[in-house]
Amino acid sequence: MPLEMRSNPAFFASRRAVWLQWAVVGIFALSWWRGETLLADLTRQGENIADAALTARKAATAVQASLGLATVEVIVGANDTLERIFRRLQLSLTDLATLRALPEVRKQLDRLRPGELITFNVQNMKLMGFERKLSPSETLQVTREAKGFDTQVIVNPLEREVLAVEGVIDTSLFNATAAAGLDDRVALRIADIFQWDIDFVLEVQPGDRFRVVYERLSQDGEYLGAGEVLAAEFINGGKTYRAVRHRLASGIEGYYTPEGKSLRKAFIRAPLDFTRVSSRFNLFRVHPVLNSIRAHRGVDYAAPIGTPVKASGAGRVSFVGQKGGYGNVIEIEHANRVRTLYGHLSRFAGGLRAGERIEQGRVIGYVGMTGLATGPHLHYEYIVNGTHRDPQKVVLPEQPALSGAALADFRLAARPLLTQLDSATNPKTAAGPTVARSGGRL
Numbered sequence: 001m002p003l004e005m006r007s008n009p010a011f012f013a014s015r016r017a018v019w020l021q022w023a024v025v026g027i028f029a030l031s032w033w034r035g036e037t038l039l040a041d042l043t044r045q046g047e048n049i050a051d052a053a054l055t056a057r058k059a060a061t062a063v064q065a066s067l068g069l070a071t072v073e074v075i076v077g078a079n080d081t082l083e084r085i086f087r088r089l090q091l092s093l094t095d096l097a098t099l100r101a102l103p104e105v106r107k108q109l110d111r112l113r114p115g116e117l118i119t120f121n122v123q124n125m126k127l128m129g130f131e132r133k134l135s136p137s138e139t140l141q142v143t144r145e146a147k148g149f150d151t152q153v154i155v156n157p158l159e160r161e162v163l164a165v166e167g168v169i170d171t172s173l174f175n176a177t178a179a180a181g182l183d184d185r186v187a188l189r190i191a192d193i194f195q196w197d198i199d200f201v202l203e204v205q206p207g208d209r210f211r212v213v214y215e216r217l218s219q220d221g222e223y224l225g226a227g228e229v230l231a232a233e234f235i236n237g238g239k240t241y242r243a244v245r246h247r248l249a250s251g252i253e254g255y256y257t258p259e260g261k262s263l264r265k266a267f268i269r270a271p272l273d274f275t276r277v278s279s280r281f282n283l284f285r286v287h288p289v290l291n292s293i294r295a296h297r298g299v300d301y302a303a304p305i306g307t308p309v310k311a312s313g314a315g316r317v318s319f320v321g322q323k324g325g326y327g328n329v330i331e332i333e334h335a336n337r338v339r340t341l342y343g344h345l346s347r348f349a350g351g352l353r354a355g356e357r358i359e360q361g362r363v364i365g366y367v368g369m370t371g372l373a374t375g376p377h378l379h380y381e382y383i384v385n386g387t388h389r390d391p392q393k394v395v396l397p398e399q400p401a402l403s404g405a406a407l408a409d410f411r412l413a414a415r416p417l418l419t420q421l422d423s424a425t426n427p428k429t430a431a432g433p434t435v436a437r438s439g440g441r442l
C-alpha cells in the first residue's frame, strides 16, 4: 500500500524526515572529475530516527525505488564547477540557470571547495533539491517546490568551550598532548606559536611542559575538534615561554608575550615544515643525543625525503643548485649580513631562482640525501658576517613591543587568559579540565 506511506505522520511530519527519506535509496554510480567512478554512499542515515519512522522508512524504500528517487553525494573535484557537476549527473542545465538566477544561491555557489560534499536529490534524472554545507555551522538547502526552487540556510551554531589543559613531555609533544586529551592540531599550534623561540624538531626534551587555553568546538553536543589556542606556555629546558593571542585594533591577530612583545622574529628556529609531516613521524620526538649532531658547522635535521623545507627568514635567494658535498643546496641572504644555507635537498620548490626575494616560512625545497649524506636529512647553516653560528642559540632581534593604548588593551584582554593558563590541569590525571567560561571571543 505505497500511497498510505505518504500520509504516515511519523515519517512525513517534517522536511527533515523527507530529507532522510531521500537518503536511503540504492546506489548510484557517477563518474567524476578524474573519470573515476564514485559509488555514492547512500546509507546516510538520520541520527535521531524514531523506531516508527525507521519502520516507515524501510517500507518507503521500496516506494522510492519504484519512483526513481535517489540521493547522490558528489565530492567536488579540483576544477569542478556546478555546471560540470550538472553535466556529469545529466541534470537539466535549464534548472541550473533557474538556480543561478536566485541571488542567494548565486552568492553561495560561486566558489566550490575541492573535496567538499554536495548532496543532490534526484528523481528520474530530475533535480529535486540539494544540500551544501557552507560552513561548519551553516547549510544551504535547496528544494524543488511547485512554483520553483525554495532555498534556505539552516543555521546550526557551534558550541565553544574554553578549557585550560597542561601536560608533560615524556617521549614526544604529540604523545604529551594526546595524553592530556588534546588533538594533534593543538600540538601543531603550540609548535607554530613558539617557532621563533624553540626548535621543536631538536630541542624538545623529556620533562618539558606545556599549558594551553584553547577552544573546544562541538555541535549538537558532539565534539568536532579543537578550535583556536588562546594562550599557551611552554617550558623548554627550564626556560618558560608564554604567549597570548590578541587582535589589534587594526584587525591583525597574533601572539604576544605577557609583556606585549610579538613572538614573531626575523628567523624561525627550525626551517622544516613539520606541520605537513605525518604527525606520527619522529619530528617531535625527543632526541636524547644532541652533541653528535652539532659536531660540524650546521644543524642536521633527520626527516623523511620530501619533507618541506622553509626559508627561516625573509631575504633574497643567492644560490640555487648543486655544490660539492652539499648536493642540492639553497643559500639565502638576509638583512644584517646573515646568510642561511639548506643542503642535501631532494629537489627545489618549483620556480625558485637566484635573485628572488622570499618571505619567511616560504617552502623553498624538500628534504633529501643528495651530496655527501648518509641518510635523508636537512643540513642547515646560519652564518653571520661569514661566521657560523648556532641557529638555535643565536639571539634574534625583536620586533617593537606594543605600547600606549594598544598595550593597555592587550593587558586587559590578556589578564583573564593568563589566569586561566595558570589554572591548567591535566584532565587525564586530575579531576577534570578547568572550564572557566563559555563562548570564545574568536
Ligand SMILES: [Zn+2]
Pocket (backbone or CB within 6 Å): 296, 298, 299, 300, 378, 379, 380
Ligand atoms: Zn650537516
